[in-house]
Amino acid sequence: MLTAVSKFRNKSGLASTTRVMPFFLSTSATATATPLCPPPSPYPSPHFRLPSPPRRGLAFLAASAPQRDLFPTPRQAMASLATSTAAAAAAEVTHLSQRDAADIDEQLMGPLGFSVDQLMELAGLSVATAVAEVYKLSEHTRVLIICGPGNNGGDGLVAARHLYHFGYKPFVCYPKRTAKPLYSGLVTQLESLAIPFVPVEDLPQDLSGQYDIVIDAMFGFSFHGTPRPPFDDLIQMLVSLSVVGDSAKRPPIVSVDIPSGWHVEEGDVSGGGIKPDMLVSLTAPKLCAKKFTGPHHFLGGRFVPPPISSKYGLELPPYPGTSMCVRIGKVPSVDISSLRENYISPELLENQVMPNPFDQFRTWFDEAVTAGLREPNAMALTTVNKAGKPSSRMVLLKGVDKQGFVWYTNYGSQKAHDLSENSNAALLFYWNEMNRQVILPTACATSIIG
Numbered sequence: 001m002l003t004a005v006s007k008f009r010n011k012s013g014l015a016s017t018t019r020v021m022p023f024f025l026s027t028s029a030t031a032t033a034t035p036l037c038p039p040p041s042p043y044p045s046p047h048f049r050l051p052s053p054p055r056r057g058l059a060f061l062a063a064s065a066p067q068r069d070l071f072p073t074p075r076q077a078m079a080s081l082a083t084s085t086a087a088a089a090a091a092e093v094t095h096l097s098q099r100d101a102a103d104i105d106e107q108l109m110g111p112l113g114f115s116v117d118q119l120m121e122l123a124g125l126s127v128a129t130a131v132a133e134v135y136k137l138s139e140h141t142r143v144l145i146i147c148g149p150g151n152n153g154g155d156g157l158v159a160a161r162h163l164y165h166f167g168y169k170p171f172v173c174y175p176k177r178t179a180k181p182l183y184s185g186l187v188t189q190l191e192s193l194a195i196p197f198v199p200v201e202d203l204p205q206d207l208s209g210q211y212d213i214v215i216d217a218m219f220g221f222s223f224h225g226t227p228r229p230p231f232d233d234l235i236q237m238l239v240s241l242s243v244v245g246d247s248a249k250r251p252p253i254v255s256v257d258i259p260s261g262w263h264v265e266e267g268d269v270s271g272g273g274i275k276p277d278m279l280v281s282l283t284a285p286k287l288c289a290k291k292f293t294g295p296h297h298f299l300g301g302r303f304v305p306p307p308i309s310s311k312y313g314l315e316l317p318p319y320p321g322t323s324m325c326v327r328i329g330k331v332p333s334v335d336i337s338s339l340r341e342n343y344i345s346p347e348l349l350e351n352q353v354m355p356n357p358f359d360q361f362r363t364w365f366d367e368a369v370t371a372g373l374r375e376p377n378a379m380a381l382t383t384v385n386k387a388g389k390p391s392s393r394m395v396l397l398k399g400v401d402k403q404g405f406v407w408y409t410n411y412g413s414q415k416a417h418d419l420s421e422n423s424n425a426a427l428l429f430y431w432n433e434m435n436r437q438v439i440l441p442t443a444c445a446t447s448i449i450g
């Protein structure tokens with residue numbers, strides 16, 4: 001007998017109702033489609049299906065497919081390879097001088113045909129996607145974006161708009177507005193989204209209580225000298241924030257292209273500057289980025305054409321898939337115990353559940369397919385050998401009806417050996433995107449269809 005369980009969680013994240021239903025795995029060899037070229041089965045009890053030798057290769061493929069899910073499809077593998085390559089090659093990434101950064105800017109917007117609006121849009125989008133990749137909306141909602149008078153500030157305005165559309169709640173501090181149409185257009189766009197503009201004097205001295213992320217978009221690669229008012233005070237505000245030791249108790253600081261106030265090439269010369277938690281370098285990291293010691297360094301601005309790369313000998317990491325940003329530098333080690341998701345799902349009540357568990361499973365399975373989940377038929381199969389040693393792996397469900405659940409394997413596999421010795425097995429479907437899992441625990445009478 002197998003048992004199916006679906007767990008839903010209420011808004012507080014606790015399991016609200018658990019429904020346990022008995023399932024009987026099929027007891028008849030005729031439960032599923034006709035076996036293919038039935039070979040003499042080496043296993044005693046006919047019940048779950050092993051393909052005949054001519055189909056062995058196919059069956060093996062079916063059994064191993066979900067493992068590609070864990071070790072992703074070629075496309076995903078390429079993307080993750082790009083990410084890891086990027087991390088590994090961090091030391092080789094080109095760092096630009098202030099002069100080269102300005103030259104590249106000029107060439108992009110001159111002979112290479114870009115407009116400043118275009119580059120700013122792509123830069124701001126990169127910043128927003130990088131922020132969203134690191135700081136999940138469920139834990140970081142309110143984002144303060146402090147914008148300076150130049151293009152770095154413009155990147156901040158664009159990022160604010162994208163973050164709004166990603167579901168964050170942006171607040172913008174933009175004390176020195178530039179009276180060019182590009183900037184006033186960006187402001188109008190934010191106003192049309194009812195994004196609040198916060199005057200400097202209304203900012204609390206301690207930003208921790210009101211914001212979950214602070215984005216520093218004050219100065220980029222054209223910064224010189226020491227910051228003038230009101231940016232001197234704003235930078236000090238971020239300095240005070242970054243000295244709070246426990247980064248879990250304060251909003252993280254994300255610097256766009258350059259940590260504002262840092263020397264563009266030398267970095268934090270006095271040692272008393274901003275210590276951002278995240279730096280999003282644009283186009284290519286500037287020399288000061290070598291001094292960045294925070295946990296998250298990303299590259300954005302996926303628009304560098306080959307003439308620029310070859311002229312400046314740029315070594316830049318490939319962007320994974322369709323992403324607008326790529327991590328450079330070491331991936332920080334994660335405190336596993338802090339990983340937590342808040343599950344919000346509708347309640348599951350007993351009176352909502354079908355009397356026949358197979359019908360219920362089929363309904364849930366169809367929902368998973370309709371929701372567009374990747375390989376919803378992937379299931380964890382646990383078998384136990386005669387010494388009682390359990391082992392689990394992913395396999396693909398090949399059929400289900402009132403007689404049971406069917407999957408394929410080949411005769412030589414560990415699971416086939418286990419099942420020949422011990423007919424107990426358990427199945428688990430995990431449909432993460434739906435906050436749903438179906439568990440078919442042990443005490444089943446599995447058997448082999450030869």
Ligand SMILES: NC(=O)C1=CN([C@@H]2O[C@H](COP(=O)(O)OP(=O)(O)OC[C@H]3O[C@@H](n4cnc5c(N)ncnc54)[C@H](O)[C@@H]3O)[C@@H](O)[C@H]2O)[C@@H](O)CC1
Binds near residue numbers: 104108218228231283
């Ligand atoms: N091709 C590129 O390289 C791209 C650059 N972009 C962004 O553009 C930035 C460079 O923009 P800008 O050249 O406009 O320059 P910045 O945004 O770095 O800053 C220039 C502004 O800051 C003021 N300023 C300079 N030093 C100051 C000081 N000590 N105290 C107070 N104010 C000071 C200047 O008067 C000017 O108004 C990059 O860092 C990046 O964020 C992106 O928008 C798009 C692509």
Ligand SMILES: [K+]
Binds near residue numbers: 219256260
């Ligand atoms: K900045």
